[in-house]
Amino acid sequence: MPTSDYEQDTSTGFGPLRIRARGRAVMTNPTINRGTAFTQPQRKQLGLVGLVPSSVTTLENQVRRVYEQYRRTTTRLGKYLHLNGVRDRNEVLFYRLLTSNIEEMLPIIYTPTIGEAIERFSHEFSRPRGVFLSIDHPEMMEESFLNFGIEPDEVDLVVVTDSEGILGIGDQGIGGIQIAIGKLNVYTAAAGIHPRRCIPVVLDVGTDNLGLLSSEMYLGERHARVRGEKYDQFLDRFVHTVTELFPNAMLHWEDFGTSNAHRLLTKYREEICTFNDDIQGTAAVVLAAILAAVDVTGLPLGDHRVCVFGAGSAGIGIANLIRDTMLRTGASETEEEAYARFYPIGINGLYVDDQPELLAFQRPYARTRAEVEHWAVADPAHITLEDVIRNVKPTILIGTSTRGGAFTREIVEEMSSYCQRPIIFPLSNPTSRAEATPADVLTWSDGRALVATGSPFGPVDYDGTRYTIAQANNALIFPGLGLGVATCRATRISEGMIAAAAEALASMVNAYRQGAPLLPSISALRQVSATVAVAVAKQAEKEGLAREPLTDPIQQIYQRMWQPIYPEIEAV
Known part of the structure; x- marks a missing residue:
């Protein structure tokens, strides 16, 4: 370069x-x-x-010095800013520090701390990183990318957000660039994607956040969020500019709003190499945990009944991948049979086909009014989670609602009354928005529930057994996926590749021992990413999507992984 x-x-x-x-x-x-x-x-x-x-x-002494400085910093945001400062001075040192302390520092450089960093972006702004594209100046798009200074064949990843659906905090305008930067930090730390082969991008289409628009410090475009035809034209121009300038890059969509996330993925996924982490990454890591849990229950995947509480982009993405897995493995023979295993719940209760507010990607999962009209419910116009538990008796309960405490004692005890090993995943972030705590779920189920969470939770001691709680963190999937795609130069990302990533992840755990986690530890992230990458690249080649032949997959993946060590220097 x-x-x-x-x-x-x-x-x-x-x-x-x-x-x-x-x-x-x-x-x-x-x-x-x-x-x-x-x-x-x-x-x-x-x-x-x-x-x-x-x-x-030595590098080791430098790491010791900056780690001592890090530990002296008392606030999470302060630690985040300290790490940013290290990265802005010395990239190798930053990534060596991060990879040596990945379990401790991932919550600082990624969720949940990055949410605060995004909210504070215009106040804490120091050194710009990434590409800022304004909908008011689309003609500057190509020039902006060229100014970033990376050659066409040297880009593996472009991570882009329009900042409408940032984590659990919604529309954050131009501050969303931080989530794109954070994702790329994880790609490098976890999978060894070279930091100079990545471009973080924010699409500044305005904001509906009145707090930002009212602030004199705000650095983005000062108008309401643009939608409709002008937005679509801007997005189309962006996609075509990226694919023309960087033909080998994977385009990673991040934190788009519900109304756009599925629509954009559906529009472009058959044309280019693209991936939405909120939909597909979340789905893959949850599928991995479910496959591990299903093995423990002894009940085949196709015989489970799945309730998705909070069935937006992430929730339906999870349902889609589980459904596809049922079909691919023969657990369900037809699409209709597979869809029938799911009970999605949104803000207006169970999805029923006469609800006009359902979006196109949600409608295939809606139950018919005839099916539910004889259920015993308090309000037929709003069928609650409690109603679904009583009438359907689901064996898998997935929470992506951001409604803290929604999985009550009554719900968990009811599931445990008819299911020997209920699978209960309160996945919402941050911790305060988790549908239940693992300690409560295990207590209310007499230690029988199989639990994974979205936020990190410590071990739970119950009835003489220590339960290690699996965190369904997307970082277990997306870095390895990106590495596999870059290694084989995949032309696009198929559902088979996403499923291969999930199955590779599930293969790394043995959940049969009481208290064992359903997913690998974050501390093993480099090994996890390499394992996922090999599976993804092999599946891409199997489906005819790989442009680079896999003559020795393990060596090719290893050779691709950048190491945070000082390289040999030649003064020229």
Whole structure:
């Protein structure tokens, strides 16, 4: 990757760094700067004599120093800003620190802390990262990407958001760039995607957040969120610009609003290599946990009844992947039979086919009015979760509602009364919005429930057994998916590739022991990502979607994974 300061082959994790810059220009570039770790000969060659303290230190000592600084910072946002500062000075040091402490630091550089960083973006703004595209100036789109300075064949990932559905906090305008940056940090830390092969993008289409529009500090376009035809034309221009400029890149959609997320994925998924983490990534990690849990129950997947509480983009995405798995494995013989296993619940209760507010992607899951008219319910116009539990007796309960405490003692006890091993996943983030705590679910089910959560929870001790709680964190899926796609240069991402990622993840756990987690630990993220990547690349090749032949998949994946170590330097 040639620049005015340096060049490096970023397609491998082991390439040398050829540096043209000299003196202070070296110290201000985070890609090539290594501070006190420059050796004496390197300092002489690069014009750094006298610009750093005399002692030459190791990367390990640098990590120890910045980690001590990190631990002294008392607030989560402060820790986030401290890590940003390290990254802006020295990328290798930042990623070495992060990969060495991934379980501790993932909640800081990703959810939940990144939500606060997004809200505070215009107040804490320091060094810009990423590409900012305004709907008021679509003609500047290509110029903006070219100014980012990466060659067409050197981009593996473009992560984009329009900031309408950020985490659990909604429309955050231009601050959404932070979620795109956070995702790419995880891609690099977890899967070794080279940090210089990624582009974070925010589509600034305005905001309906009156707090932002009223603030003098706000850095985005100052008007209401643009929708309709103008929005669609802007998105279409964006997609075609990205695919023309970066033909090998995977386009990752992040935190789009419910009305657009499914629509955009459906529109473009057959044309380009694209992926929506909120829909497909969430679905894959939840499917992995369900497959592990289903093995424990002994009941085939096709015999389970699935209630999805909060069936928006994420909830229906989960249902879609479970349904496809039922069909692919023969657990259900027809689509109609597969759809019949699901009971989705939204703000107006159970989805019923005479509800006009249902969106196109929700309608296939709606029950018929005739089916439910004889149920014993208090209000036929609003069939509640409690009504569904009593009348349907689901064996799997998935929460994506952001309604904290919605899975009550009565609901869990009712499920446990007819199901020996109920599968109960309160997945909403942050912790305060989780539908139930694992401790409550295990207590109310006498330790029989199989539990996974969206937020991180500590172990639960119940009746002499310690239960390790699986976190259905998308970071277990999307980094490996991106690595697999980049390695084989997939032309698009199929449902088979998503399912292969989920099955590879599920294969890494043994949940039969009482208290064992349903998913691998975040601490094993590099191994998890490599395992997922191999499965994804093999499936892409099997389906004829791989442009790069897989002659030795494990070696090819390993060779692709960038390592946060100081590379060999050549002064040029």
